[in-house]
Amino acid sequence: MCGIAGLFSPSANINAERLQVSLEGMTKTLAHRGPDAEGLWADPVHGIGLGHKRLSIRDLSPTGAQPMQTGHGRHVIAYNGEIYNAEELRSELHQQGVSFDGTSDTEVVLKGCALHGVEAFVPRMIGMFAFAFWDAEKRQLSLVRDRLGVKPLYYACFQGVWGFASELKALYKHPHWKADINRQAVTQFLRYGYIHGPISIFSQVYKLLPGSLLQIDASGTTQEHVYWDAREKMREGQRTLYRASHNELVESTHRMLRDAVKRRMVADVSLGAFLSGGIDSSLVVALMQAQTSQRVRTFSIGFSESEYDEAPYAKAIATHLGADHTELYMEPKDAWDVIPQLASMYDEPFGDSSQLPTYLLSAMTRKHVTVALSGDGGDEVFAGYARYFLFEDTSSIEKKFWKLASDILQRTPASLLQLIARCAPARYKQDFVGRLTRMVERHYVDYLSRYRQVCLTHWPAPGDLVVGGSEPHDVLDDRGFLDALAGKVSQMQAADTLCYLPDDILVKVDRASMAVSLEVRVPLLDHRLFEHAWRLPADMKVRNGLGKIVLREVLSQYVPRQLFERPKMGFGVPIDHWLRGPLKDWAQSLLDPHTMKGQGLLRPEAILPSWQRHLAGENFAYPIWNVLMLEGFLQSSAHAVCAD
Template sequence: MCGIAGATAARHAPVDRTVLKRMTDALAHRGPDGEGLWIADDGEVGLGHRRLSIIDLSSFGAQPMQSASGRFVLSYNGEIYNYLPLRDELTRLGYRFSGHSDTEVIVAGCQLWGLEKTLSRLAGMFALAMWDKQERTLSLARDRIGIKPLYYTVNDGALAFASELRPIVAWRGSLPEISLRGLSEFLRLGYVPSPLSIFEGVHKLPPATVLTFRDGRTAGPTPYWSVGETVARGFARQRHNETAVLDELDARLREIVSQHMISDVPLGAFLSGGIDSSTVTALMQAGSNQPVKTFSIGFDDPAYNEATHAAEVAAHLKTDHTELYVSEQDALAVIPSLPDIYDEPFADISQIPTYLVAQLARQRVTVSLSGDGGDELFGGYNRYTFVSNYWDKLNRIPRPLRSLAAAGINAASPATWDSAFRLLGPALPPRLRPALPGQKMQKIASVLAAPTLYHLQSRLISQWPHPEAVLASGAGGIAEALLPPPVEVSGIPSAAQQMAWDTSTYLVDDILTKVDRATMRVGLEARVPLLDHRLVEFAWEIPLSMKFRDGSGKYILKRLLERYVPRRLFERPKMGFGIPVDSWLRGPLKGWAANYLSHSDRPTHDLFDRAAIDATWREHLDGRIDRGGQLWTVLMFDSWLQRARQWV
């Protein structure tokens, strides 16, 4: 696990070693164990690397690394879990290895098979830059799921790339303009989706693609794998024998977890006590001859505390368990560091506990496995059944009638709806007396007129469904239209389509981004065995009837976990991994938040409609409606921009 950066020459001016080192230094937290710089003899390209030593701790594992022939030079971030059988195959083909790192397997593969075929053979997480001296081509590639990040930009005939944004700013020597499209999507989603970034002209390389750069021109990104094709192929190969599916899922996941446990440094697991992390931990312990080190954090607020459940699972599996109860002050102390930790504006409130558990784990291990990906593959989010059922019913009503009903609801303010429900309260049964009724009626109106399932899901998961409402007038127009669906597969059920969308967007740019930045900030490698592409492909061959059962998801994964952990230890309602942001903004964070949200008279930038934000802030403070999630996006952008201006 590492950080990579590099650039090509600009208009025949060779790569500047000082600039390359500045780029690499900006990634020191991702690789505290070593630094490597390589510049071609003619100065045409330079590759930088920061090393977190995991496999082959010797100098033979250092990067940038050249192939035996000297033709290929690689700077790479990630882990290849099937590198040992690939190494054996390459050895039989005549390649002579110097060390035993997975990095050398990649350069050997490129020498004997070429880059494209090598990528198709790799099982792992990676972002890489490969220079081909013979073809004078720089290639960038990212793993199939998008576990590891990679940004790039082309300016003045040169390309620069890096694991994070800050090295690209160091290369440019100035802060790029804010991307209005990137900003609007950030307000909508709480993260910036690929291929956008928060900077104009800087892009995220999409997962499972290759970009090539030669003679000042780019080709691609070109996909070498596809979520859509994987989903379609999975539905064409549906398996219907539940016992056989369960046995194969067990065997496949055991093997994958075993490969993910290969390490030359101490290794452990994040354990929340939920189904996904418990499954990964159980399989780790089943394959280990000593107690697996597990880590969880707890909160005094029972609504946010999973530590007791994690402790029960750990006790049953007999792991070497470490838990830390985090106070409100501990969590609040992280907030000033969030812009540095996450590099790009990021507003998933679980970013705070994710960083805290990474910090806890790093005290004892250098690698930690997590259960991320189980929700998207096995139907863990409640919205999959709720939204698909709601859409099936909603779609029977002509859209003009739905639009008319939405307009009628919106004709009354949330405060008016609150008053109406208070008056009607005594006459209504308890199940029809919702908390914050005005907020819920507003949400209902926002989805009634949705023209497609994609629009419906987008509105339900959005922080600001209409970000143009809080963008300044000059920036608002670009925010109105949704980005197109990331993947569409014809003929599959609505819930499966939602899962495919999440796998392509939310999982990549929220969940995996959160885990990567939090763990890398403390020099910890996070591995996600449930997102090994070999399991992803198999999971889509499992019919939805084995994922959704009796009104809830993950049926087949629960049956698997039951082989290792009693059901009573994990069968409970899903709990979010977050903080009470609504109450904190009215309490301990009120003064800090007011510095950003109440500065309509002296704004730090002119991108937001400060009057609209101030009105939302006052609504929240009055307790009329909970706006914590929306306000958090504004706070995370403003605090990030304030910090980013200090990068140059």
């Protein structure tokens, strides 16, 4: 895994010295992502420069160094990621007359894109990646991100000069950096605890969306292509459901899981796995151990508070599988040591408090291995979150009735509704239309709104907290897409896959692991497995209030059910207790009303009552943590923020 950065001035209006200095500054900012080597390449005549920080995983020799050029110098790449079918692609390219200097997957991507074109070659790649590809003849820069958003890529354009980087902080070194806070992003962050792409915390900076390819040509014209569309894969999957038997579907899923895990075990450095004791990580470790003669190194984190502690379960799974297990117990002091690093580590405000144990787990793991496999993605792909089962599916007849009522209500002229209202009993006359609309919404449309409010929301009215704040559109507002999916669980899965997964879960893992130069691989997010999962009948994922049915069936072939069949705990931390105890003074200092007033962004009078109620014993930990992370970001990044 690596860090990439670069600049492109289509009009070539940046001099060679400034290009070099800015490129060096951007690249050095990413040193933690690649401590093994640094490379710079620039062509001032064409206004282009690429930077790379290398974490050596495959082909540790100089032939894997980046930025990498083709022999004739027309094509150059700066690449971050791993391609798991690199050897098959290398063999195909070799048969087509392509020669190779080394064994890195970077060279496969470079020469594959050079021969076939980026748009044609990227869909053939299995892996996680974000890269920049320069074509000197076309004077065209292509920025590419993997299908589900495992690897990050930010970009911006200031005064006609495009900049891009693996992390937002590298863009601070852009020669014309000038950015202000995006108040819509702040409002969205306070609701969810993360900022959903393509927007970022800065109005002028964007995230390249998963499955996308952005091309910038010599005139400065941009074109964004979606080479893999998760929405379409979900719809297509439900249109083409498998008709095989239960046992056949379990076995086909088993084969795909084994292949996804095996491909991610290839490395020229030491390798291990995160193990929480839950279904996903246990399954990954079981499949690793089944495909190697070596004891798999596994790592877990625990808490002294028993309601948060999964470490004993992880240890029991590791013992059963014969893994070489290491665990660390987290205390409040450990959190205190990490908190000052969070704003710099995450670049943007980030409110998922499991960022703390994820970082500590990564740091402990990195002492032993360079690569770790993780079970992330299983809940979104195979429907594992307990919150999916809070909303019982109505019967098909009832659902059709309320859908019909909703359609009729939307199509009925207002004048006719008012006429009907005049005929209603006296006690219903007042706000008759509003009452009727709300009743229909509660039964048909509004469960998605309730899902947002009950399960995803931290601050229920975030616009009230932000001066000039409003919420941007997100996928839960796209009822046309969600309503086209069969079943409420599928609709909630889709929303989480498009928002929560790339902008919370994968951000958390990427930043925490790369802060300590650890590469984390996620086999359950193999795109082939994703497409397969959406073709499974609903009862292979959800049955009798349980999710991940097919994963449970596969895991039971390796681990006794009594070791993993228990209520899901998640990767939470006792932040509610800590905020009333060892973290109280720190929190109090960040919630200073005079500081917040002076920033002109938040309304302290709308926030502080919740803080006082939390101190009094109620639980407002998540919303308060969001504000603390925002304030930490604002104070640490003040130098990068332009005054409104």
